[in-house]
Amino acid sequence: MIVFDLKCGGGHVFEAWFGSSGTYEAQREAGQVRCPICDDGTVTKALMAPAISAKGNSKADAPGPAAIKSALAMLAKHQAKALESSQWVGTAFADRARAMHLGEEKHVTIHGQASIAEAKALAEEGVLIAALPLPIVPPDRTN
DSSP states (O other), X not given: OEEEEEEETXXXXXXXXXXXXXXXXXXXXXXXXXXXXXXXXXXXXXXXXXXXXXXXXXXXXXXXXXXXXXXXXXXXHHHHHHHHTSEEEETTHHHHXXXXXXXXXXXXXXXEOOOHHHHHHHHHTTOOOOOOSSXXXXXXXXX
C-alpha cells in the first residue's frame, strides 16, 4: 500500500491509499479518484513530507519478566515497610480519615478499605488519601 496527499481543483487536500503508484494513476485517469469534500474529479498529487524512519530501533526494549519481578518485589518491600508504621482501620477508613481531617481525632497514619464513592467523597472534601500500589490481605482475613 502507498499513501498520497492529493489536491483537488477546489484546493482541498486529502489523503488516499492505493495498492501502488500505477493503481493511483489508473484510477485517476478513469475518473475514479474524486475529492471527498467537493466531489471534484480534477485531482493531482500534493506536496507531502517524506516519511523518514529513525536510524535503528528508537523504541526502548520492554523490560523482561525478571526485571518486572524485581521491580514488583522492591515495590512490595517498600509498601510493607510503610505499612509497619501505619494502623489498620478496616472499613472505618473513610470515617477515621474524615475525623482526622476535621480535627476530631489525632492525626496518625492509617490504612484500610474504602469504596470508590467514599474515596471520591473524601477527595472532594479535601482529605488527602492515596491508594496503595499493591493490594493487601486485611489482617483479620489472613489464614
